[in-house]
Amino acid sequence: MIRTIQTGLILLMLFIVGAGCINPAPVSSSPAVTVPVEDYRSWTLTVNGTARQVYSLAELRALPATTGHGFAVSTVGIKYGPYICRGVLLTDLLERAGGISQGDQVWISAPDGYLWVFDYDQVQGNGFITFNESLKEIPPPPLRILLAYEFDGSPLTYNDGAPLRVAIISDEKNVVTEGSAWVKWVDSIEVHRKTQ
Amino acid sequence: MRGNLYPVVIAIIIGIFVISSGCTDRPVEKVPVKVVAAGSLLVPLADAEARYEALHPEIDIQVEGHGSIQAIRQVTEINRPFDVVAVADESLIPDLMYCPVQNGEGNYTDWYTTFARNEMVIAYTANSRYHDEITRDNWYHVLSRPDVRVGFSNPMLDAAGYRALLVTMLAGEEYQDWTIFSRVIGDYFDPPLVVENEDDIQTVRLPQVLKPLGNKIAVRDGSVFLMSLLEAGGIDYAFEYRSVAEAQGVPYIILPDTINLGTDQFNQEYHRARVILGFPRFSVIGSERTGMPILYAATIPSTAVRVEEAREFLEFFLSEVQKGGRGWPEPLDTPHEFPWNINTMAAGG
Incomplete structure (x- = not known):
């Protein structure tokens, strides 16, 4: 009897170990993106206007927040979204730094070396190309530029541009905008005056 | 009675073990080979991907399109582990990739091969x-x-x-x-x-x-x-x-x-x-x-994860380019040179 139980247990062990063959470990364990372990306590956003202001993420989150629908498309037609974006309006940040006037430009950049320039009209939400979900061009509804720190109620992931990225938002769902302006990992906003 | 059941129980257990372990017909996990390429190469790469995966069901070719500069930046600045880089401007590879790997050893690459032209x-x-x-x-x-x-x-x-x-x-x-x-x-x-x-x-x-x-x-x-x-x-x-x-x-x-x-x-x-x-x-x-001639070029970054698989796919893709197809850039007449096929590292095609 004991011998039978022992043999049965050994076979059961073999079964359990061998059953691992059903779900072998993936061949590739490399992540799609190298995601550094981030601690955003040392991260800051610098806004250089008439005044120079530096925000921590906590300070940015303490400012009045805006929420809107955002949906981007890459230069080769890959769609990202739709998202419910939450963050601070670019116009609000600029206002706190002295505001901008017709003819001024806003340069938004990130530590990965990416830079995008918005003119005054764009800062007001004008002059963007918009598409429907099928990427057919549609007349643009009212748009706003957001410095977003949340997508769909969660903090941005690194791949999404954490901790802060540009999002072009609308009150309407499924309005797609060109992704080139959606700067990821934003840490600098500069106002370039017309006379510069 | 008990003595007669013993071999039967063992046989049943062994049978269950063999069947449930799946080892007799183990599903093959596909090996991903990640390609980042210029947008104008997406049509030929999609065609080549389908043909290659039909020949190599164990491989999963994953293609991502960007502008050429942005494609290279995925490797050099955003540190994504792509196995093949293919761009629509040959000058970009030496300009942007013949430089030291961030927090690594050597350059992102020291070679490239040109393979097609456009107009x-x-x-x-x-x-x-x-x-x-x-x-x-x-x-x-x-x-x-x-x-x-x-x-x-x-x-x-x-x-x-x-x-x-x-x-x-x-x-x-x-x-x-x-x-x-x-x-x-x-x-x-x-x-x-x-x-x-x-x-x-x-x-x-x-x-x-x-x-x-x-x-x-x-x-x-x-x-x-x-x-x-x-x-x-x-x-x-x-x-x-x-x-x-x-x-x-x-x-x-x-x-x-x-x-x-x-x-x-x-x-x-x-x-x-x-x-x-x-x-x-x-x-x-x-x-x-x-202004300069529009020449397509490809390389395998030193940061590639699947080097052997990337080499095999790149050789296959460039041989497919030679055959041509609708929406494909025109192949070059010159033969391709790869550093793994010649003794010296090739700088240029």
Whole structure:
């Protein structure tokens, strides 16, 4: 009897170990993106206007927040979204730094070396190309530029541009905008005056 | 009785073990090979991916498209582990990848191979205004008519965009008409784009924000949007790569070799036009784009995860390019050289 139980247990062990063959470990364990372990306590956003202001993420989150629908498309037609974006309006940040006037430009950049320039009209939400979900061009509804720190109620992931990225938002769902302006990992906003 | 059951119990347990373990018919996990490529290579790469995966079911080719500079930046600045890089401008690989790996050893790469060429054409449709009268000799007259809408990609984002400007500048020399650029493109921006001519080099400097004036010119982020706009009738003509027009199945005007950026023979002529972009979108590369032949190139970064699989796929892809296909760039005549097939590292194709 004991011998039978022992043999049965050994076979059961073999079964359990061998059953691992059903779900072998993936061949590739490399992540799609190298995601550094981030601690955003040392991260800051610098806004250089008439005044120079530096925000921590906590300070940015303490400012009045805006929420809107955002949906981007890459230069080769890959769609990202739709998202419910939450963050601070670019116009609000600029206002706190002295505001901008017709003819001024806003340069938004990130530590990965990416830079995008918005003119005054764009800062007001004008002059963007918009598409429907099928990427057919549609007349643009009212748009706003957001410095977003949340997508769909969660903090941005690194791949999404954490901790802060540009999002072009609308009150309407499924309005797609060109992704080139959606700067990821934003840490600098500069106002370039017309006379510069 | 008990003695008779013992071998039966063992046999049942062994049977369950063998069946449930799945070891007799173990499912094959696919090995991902990640490719980052220029947008104009997505059609041929999709075709090659399907054929390769049919031959190698254990491999999963994963292709991601970007502008050429952005494609390289995925590896060098965003640190994504791509196994193959393929771009639409051969000069970008030595410019952006012959540099030390961040927090690593060696350069991102020390070699590349060129494998195909392309050329700029004027794409249109059966609904384009004056399509029944446009030719390679009068295209600039047709495009300069006020009621004709013309499109090109954003030069800040897409090489085809600044190449459209280069072609239009070179047309001035070709047709001995120095008003072509302003009549077709330059006058329809705010502020106007003006060609400066110094030391026999034509230069146009773009403003930071490229703003078309009225509806004459349409600028879009990439070919996919431009071709969509063309087919929807939003524009009448688009400056595009020949392979993109062919992939889309639209007719196009072939431009003279002296201006189409399509052949090595006229490299010196192409060099006589340049575009200075409005701002350095990427800090790693300057804002000056000089005319040169459109040559495609590929490499395997030193940071690749699947080196052997990447080599095999790259060799397969380039052999497929040699066969050609609809919407594929034209293959080069020169044989491909790979550093793993020759004793010395190849710098260039």
